[in-house]
Each structure stands twice: as structure tokens, then as C-alpha cells.
Amino acid sequence: MSEPQSKVFLCLQANDETRGIVEAIRTDNPDAEFDYQPGMVRITNKGTMKVVRETVEEEVGREFDLQELHINIISLSGHVDEDDDVLTLTWNS
């Protein structure tokens, strides 16, 4: 245990559109922490975090394109990898 493991984060506007996305993130990343600040929520997790299309669709009750995240995203940290089904944030350390 020499160094702390890096944390990735995702900040989203806290609004009606993101409520289901936030719940989906909670389901798929059980260790993630949720910090609600005025107007926004900052979600952190050690090493990696994923947003899964299928889980979001279950939460919001409609088809969801992961690129819709662009509308309400405020900031993020970590390397991004995105395809049709999952958006992943990771640090390699």
C-alpha cells in the first residue's frame, strides 16, 4: 500500500433528466460515492466507473443513447471509453 488508488469522477447536473442516470450508476457501481452540491451531483469511484445503457433504459423507461449524457455532463476525470452500450472511466494506476 504505497499510494492511494486514483479516483475517477463524473459530475452531472442534478435535474429531472439525470435522476434515472444517477440511479443506474448507483446500481452498476455499488461502491461509488454521491456528493450532492448546489445544482449538481459529483459521483466518485476508485479506479473505474461505468454507465450502462441498458440499466439507464430500465430506470428512465425509454430508449437511451449514451451520447445523451453530453447534455447534462459537467465534468469527468479518467480515460474515457465509449461504445453503444457502456461508457467507462478508468485510471491505469
Add this chain to the structure above:
Amino acid sequence: MDMPAKPKKKLGLKERYAVMTRGLGWEPSYQDIDDIFPMDSFEGIKIHDWDAWEDPFRLTMDSYWKYQAEKERKLYAIIDAFAQSNGHLTVSDPRYINTVKMFVNGFAPLEYMSHRGFAHIGRQFRGVGPRVACMMQSLDEMRHAQTQVHAISNYNKYYSGMENFRHHHDYLPYLQVPKSFFEDAATGGPFEFITAIGFSFEYVLTNLVFVPFISGAAYNGDMGAMTFGFSAQSDEARHMTLGLEVIKFMLEQDPDNVPIVQKWLNKWTWRGVRVLTLVAMMQDYMLPKRVMSWAEAWEIYFEENCGALFRDLERYGIVMPPCVEQVRKERDHLSHMAWCQFYQARGTSNFHVWLPSEEDMDWLSQKYPDTFDQYYRPRFEEWRRMEEAGAPFKTTGINMQCQVCQIPMFFTEPGDPTRLAQHHCHHEGEQYHFCSQWCQEIFEDEPEKYIQSAIAGHDVFKGKAMRPEADPTAEDFNPAAEALAFWKLENGRDNGLHYGSQDERNFSMWRGLASSNS
């Protein structure tokens, strides 16, 4: 012709990205590629495979328009609502409006510079992936400049200090700090520019400007700033990712790139942190209701977030920039030194200042237990006594500014808060002054560049801060009054103390009218 019974399967994100970016490029046949892209090699960065670069969001132009249009619709609905409901009177306290002034004067013009810069490098990179990403970023930055100016124009209708934001950005001394940052970046090559802006500006700086600060705007009831801030920041997430990918891309392409990238990271970390001095002050002193202190924001967005990035880059041989040691020592001093400077030099700014109240100072001592009570509270208390005696303390001279970051030389030596930092060097018979060892090192690496810095305060002494019709030989010529006229500052209205200012009086009167019928 018959229609096919089943529509063709839609392309997946990765395939669509390949078709809509690289698929749009071509190999030139009758021109040498080095003639078409003359600028992406002189900095010494070696790229062997441009196709190895991919936008991780895989955003294509068609989706870009779709999502940006959606962002604009949301934003303008709120800006209209804000204007229609006298939103400027719903903010927590009229002091807050000064942060909006600083924003439109100091920050919106940088968005425009960034638009220009990315349009330029979007033309200069020979790889199709980065070119498309830079073009999108260029459009984003234009959008940010426009939406910030639109949103803040609702304040400009009622308050001073904003109507000359473009002129002020070019000439007011304190605004040379952000301006010179961007001019420094834009006069570098395309790889240095994208490192400076993608990493330092987007990854380090905008996180600290937009996230805690705009969350602070929300907390202070400014729906307009909150909305343009978050709307802009939704693009920044993509920009940070672009900056990070470009750094990783350079490091992976050739080991010879590592020392060049390290040099830029060292330089631009420091340049970024120096600009953040203004943000630190906004957070600790200018938000009437505060979300978090500068020191707390720094821990999250620099120590944690940039720490993670540098640990990630270690495998390429990249290390944390050496200036970070000093930055850590300055963390608990930065906002206090800056606010002291703005308070005493308030004649040359286009917003108003005030002394922290007892309650503000108690909050500051709690957030800065090692520095505030010892070094800064006594100074504010003394200035309070002077204000009460009817003779507020004020500097009458013009400050010497650092040749590189252009911040007035008010910093103290790291670890020695009672000794003023004064660094100097000579170049071709002239003496140059710096706030720190790090700005001096940046100068010494490219002196031919920084000797050209236009330094607004120094220009007064060179006779450059004068309107064309000024006559310095006239008997009653007043150089200080002439400088204010040249800067388009209306003394006593645009600058000075908040309490008793026209803006403060108007806000109180209008808010009174808004909540009663008489």
C-alpha cells in the same frame, strides 16, 4: 425500385465514428503533405501513426449538432426566464454581481481566443481524428463566448463595469493575467497550444472555475450564470478528454516526445495555477454564500484529480511538475494575498471590493487555520479602522507586474510569508522582473518571446496608456486621469468600494421596489 423490406442495420458507434472522421480524409496526390500541414512538425513532436488517435467519445458531426442544439434550447429558455423575471434581483447579495463582472471581462474573451486557437490547429494537424475534434472544440468555444456574453448582458443593463469588457480585457492591468495566458498559448505551435489549453486550461483550470464556482453561482441564486456555466462545462468534459488523449498520444508515439511534453506540462501547470489566483479570490472572498473554500476545491480538483493524471502518466516517464511544491505552500495564502491586492489597488479595476465582515473572517480562519489569523486578519482589521476613520487605505502608484504571468508582484516567498518575492534577470541589457523562480524559468527558456509582453501597468510609464487626443506636454496634464480615460474606467462608478457604490444603492432600491408596492 422496391423499398427494401427491412431497413439496413444502423452502424454502431465505432463504425460510425470511423466513417464520419477518418473516412472523410484523403491522401493528397499532387501536393506534398508537409506543404499542406507545415506546422505540426517544427516543435519536435514525432508522430508515426496519426490514426492511432481516436476521440474516446466518438462524437461525429451529426450527433454533435443534435446535442449542441438541445443544450442551446435549454440554455436560452432559462436566459429568457431570467431576464423576464428580473433575475438579477434574486441573487443573494449585490456583492455577488462583481463575480459576474470579473467573469465577462476575464473569462468570456478567453473562450473567444480558444475558438480562434482551435480553428487554427484544427487546420494544422494532419490527423483526421484530432482535426475533427479540434473543429468541434472551436465551435464549442465560440458558443461559450456568445452565451456568456448573452447571459451577462442581462446584468450589463443595470450595473457598471461590463460595457467595455472587450477593451478592458485588452488594456486593464489585472486582465492581462488571463489574456497573456492565452496569447502565450496561441503563439506556441499546435502541440504546445493543445497541451496548454487541453491540459492546463481545460483539465486543471475549468474544473475549478466551472464546478465549484458555478455551483456557487447556483447557491447564490444566479440562474443565468449557473446555466451558461454548466452548459459550457458540458462541452469541457469533452475538451478535457481531448487534452488528455492528445498528451497520451504524444507520449505513446515516440520516446523523444517525453521531455518536450514534460517541459510543457511544467510550464502550463504553473501558468494555469497563476491564473487561478483570480479564481481563488472569487471563491473565498467574492461569493456571499460559499460552497467550499479555495483550499478545499484545490484538494479535490488538483491534488486528487491531477494527482491521478500524473500517476497515470508515470508509466511514460512523466513526473509531477516541480512547481507544485511551491503551489502547495501558497495554497493557504493565495486568495488572501490576491484580495488584499485588489482592495488596495481598487482604482484600476472595473469591479467593486469590500473588506470581509467579522463573520467572513471567522469563516476564513476556520478554513485557513494556519495562515488567516496570523497574517491577514490583522491587516483587514487595520483597514477596517481606516475605513471607519474616513480614510480608507489605498495604493496610489501602479504596480510592477511579472514579465510572464503579469500578476502584480505581491506574492511572498514560499514558506516565508513576510518576505516579498522579487526575482530578476538581465537579457540584452534590460532587466526583467518575475513573481517567482518558475515564471523566470519560462522567460529564460524563450526570452525573445516574453520580452515582447505588453504589460499594462508598465505601459503607463512608457506613455502608451493615452488616448490619441491626449497632450502630455500640456501644463495641467494629469497622467493618472489620462490612464483612466484611456482604459475607459469611470472613476468612482466602475471601481472603488462596494458599499456606497451606485451599483449597491441601485440594487437595494430595485430589490425594495420588487418586494413592496411603494
